[in-house]
Amino acid sequence: MNSPAAVIRKGRKFDQVLASARALFMQHGFEGIGVDEIARRAGVSKATLYAYFPDKRHLFIEVARAECMIQAAQLEAGIDLEKPVPEVLGIVGRGFMEIVLSEFGRNMFRVCISEGERFPELGRQFYESGPGVMRERMMHFLELGVARGELEIDDFGLAADQFPELCKAGVFLRLVTGIQTEFTQGEIDHVVDGAVETFMARFGAHG
Amino acid sequence: MNSPAAVIRKGRKFDQVLASARALFMQHGFEGIGVDEIARRAGVSKATLYAYFPDKRHLFIEVARAECMIQAAQLEAGIDLEKPVPEVLGIVGRGFMEIVLSEFGRNMFRVCISEGERFPELGRQFYESGPGVMRERMMHFLELGVARGELEIDDFGLAADQFPELCKAGVFLRLVTGIQTEFTQGEIDHVVDGAVETFMARFGAHG
DNA sequence: CGGAAACTGAACCGGGCAGTTTATATTCGA
DNA sequence: TCGAATATAAACTGCCCGGTTCAGTTTCCG
Numbered sequence: 275m276n277s278p279a280a281v282i283r284k285g286r287k288f289d290q291v292l293a294s295a296r297a298l299f300m301q302h303g304f305e306g307i308g309v310d311e312i313a314r315r316a317g318v319s320k321a322t323l324y325a326y327f328p329d330k331r332h333l334f335i336e337v338a339r340a341e342c343m344i345q346a347a348q349l350e351a352g353i354d355l356e357k358p359v360p361e362v363l364g365i366v367g368r369g370f371m372e373i374v375l376s377e378f379g380r381n382m383f384r385v386c387i388s389e390g391e392r393f394p395e396l397g398r399q400f401y402e403s404g405p406g407v408m409r410e411r412m413m414h415f416l417e418l419g420v421a422r423g424e425l426e427i428d429d430f431g432l433a434a435d436q437f438p439e440l441c442k443a444g445v446f447l448r449l450v451t452g453i454q455t456e457f458t459q460g461e462i463d464h465v466v467d468g469a470v471e472t473f474m475a476r477f478g479a480h481g
Numbered sequence: 482m483n484s485p486a487a488v489i490r491k492g493r494k495f496d497q498v499l500a501s502a503r504a505l506f507m508q509h510g511f512e513g514i515g516v517d518e519i520a521r522r523a524g525v526s527k528a529t530l531y532a533y534f535p536d537k538r539h540l541f542i543e544v545a546r547a548e549c550m551i552q553a554a555q556l557e558a559g560i561d562l563e564k565p566v567p568e569v570l571g572i573v574g575r576g577f578m579e580i581v582l583s584e585f586g587r588n589m590f591r592v593c594i595s596e597g598e599r600f601p602e603l604g605r606q607f608y609e610s611g612p613g614v615m616r617e618r619m620m621h622f623l624e625l626g627v628a629r630g631e632l633e634i635d636d637f638g639l640a641a642d643q644f645p646e647l648c649k650a651g652v653f654l655r656l657v658t659g660i661q662t663e664f665t666q667g668e669i670d671h672v673v674d675g676a677v678e679t680f681m682a683r684f685g686a687h688g
Numbered sequence: 689c690g691g692a693a694a695c696t697g698a699a700c701c702g703g704g705c706a707g708t709t710t711a712t713a714t715t716c717g718a
Numbered sequence: 719t720c721g722a723a724t725a726t727a728a729a730c731t732g733c734c735c736g737g738t739t740c741a742g743t744t745t746c747c748g
Binding site (some may be wrong): 301306385390391396398405434439443444445448453464473478 | 488493512513530545590591593594595597598601603605608612616636640642643645647649650651652654655657658659660671672674675676679680682683
């Protein structure tokens with residue numbers, strides 16, 4: 275009723291906990307780190323931690339949501355809508371791949387999938403604060419492109435889904451299966467450029 | 482030396498174990514089922530199970546590899562290389578999505594990702610007996626299409642990577658995050674058809 | 689038939705880890 | 719300064735589950 279924006283945050287060490295959780299989750303993933311460790315690194319007792327968060331999962335959600343929004347914002351920051359479509363797509367694609375290939379991206383994904391069944395809230399939260407917003411922005415941008423006569427699109431949802439998928443072509447699968455764990459900038463560029471080309475071949479105005 | 486094709490198979494109940502493991506792993510995933518349960522359903526003692534397989538993971542690998550080869554074979558069976566490229570792509574795409582959306586596909590993926598770090602062999606095994614062979618076949622088919630003058634492709638690897646990725650556009654992500662768990666045939670068809678269109682727009686001969 | 693190999697069952701080990709408790713100490717605001 | 723809110727340390731509970739052991743039983747084959 276009174277305290278502004280304070281539903282869960284009641285103690286002075288809240289931020290330390292969150293920071294520690296962020297660091298450790300990002301580095302080791304959800305399963306890879308124990309609550310004891312998080313508390314220890316936060317310089318906080320386990321009991322205190324559990325005074326803030328009902329359980330490990332909700333702690334993770336908090337971290338994940340914050341991180342997603344940061345990443346999404348960064349991705350969006352580098353976009354100049356005035357530039358020609360292919361150029362923007364290239365920038366977005368590279369930014370997107372950076373996230374996907376990052377420690378955070380991999381871990382986020384891992385958790386969503388491995389915990390997804392028992393913990394549906396997590397996947398939903400992730401989608402809506404990460405890929406979901408990107409999709410919205412992408413659709414908006416594509417509409418702009420159509421309005422400018424650079425694109426011709428009938429199904430914006432499909433187009434907005436296809437582009438990031440094209441950017442991951444091959445890379446993502448090889449990453450998660452461990453076939454290949456490191457990718458050079460050259461490799462990324464090649465795939466992203468290929469994605470832009472394919473996308474423009476389909477949706478570019480007048481063949 | 483003597484017994485034909487018997488490296489691991491030494492007892493008469495081997496098949497029962499494998500069958501039970503297959504059924505339960507497919508239904509509940511790797512983490513979702515215990516060794517006790519597998520043994521029980523196989524009508525076999527745990528000790529016997531461990532006489533066949535060194536550990537749970539290798540049991541899973543055995544199941545997974547077999548299943549992958551079955552799926553890959555089925556996928557390949559429905560292909561008539563004589564038909565025009567777009568038609569073949571449509572068939573392959575639909576078959577591919579069937580696998581991806583199946584209980585097996587989801588679980589296979591889940592395990593690869595959640596266990597991948599601690600158990601690299603699994604991911605590799607999966608890739609090589611599933612997506613890897615599909616990629617090979619796809620490249621071969623694309624070369625055929627080029628030879629017939631239906632396609633124009635510079636980087637066959639990239640093209641072979643892009644197509645399945647396009648087929649999953651949006652669907653896969655919504656699946657694993659639990660945003661959407663059921664897909665109608667109409668939805669699938671729409672995405673796959675969109676994938677074929679985009680693919681042909683880029684790689685179809687003479688624009 | 690007789691012995692070796694395969695199988696059983698059920699207890700047992702052990703490590704990991706989330707979450708709780710409790711008795712005590714610190715902080716901070718009124 | 720006093721008491722309520724907050725924090726602490728560390729032990730403790732409880733669960734899960736993979737893997738082992740072993741003494742005794744069944745199967746199979748020569």
